[in-house]
Amino acid sequence: MKIRTRKFLxxxxxxxxxxxxxxxxxxxxxxxxxxxxxxxxxxxxxVVGMGWVLPAMPVVSWMQRPDPA
Incomplete structure (x- = not known):
């Protein structure tokens, strides 16, 4: 999957x-x-205001992965 598609999703x-x-x-x-x-x-x-960051971190790191060669 291209990085543009990952960022959109x-x-x-x-x-x-x-x-x-x-x-x-x-x-x-x-x-x-x-x-x-x-x-x-x-x-x-x-606590609740900061709590959304933990589930969002894997999504953001997935979005930032480089395209496969």
Whole structure:
């Protein structure tokens, strides 16, 4: 697969990942044990906000692989 195709598919995958992650994170933020405490909300949003990076790293490294010779 050419690098242009991988970058196109990877971009779509990252957009889907970010949208799904955000919706899932917002849904979980409504749980009573998170919603009733300000400091729990702050910790939750920092963790969830940074958490999408781990699943995105393999997609980005796959996108950056050089074309086979």
């Amino acid at each position: 990877g971009t779509i995958a990252l957009l889907v990942l970010a949208a799904t992650w955000a919706l899932f994170g917002m849904a979980l933020a409504q749980l009573p044990w998170i919603a009733e405490s300000g400091w729990r909300q702050a910790i939750y949003y920092v």
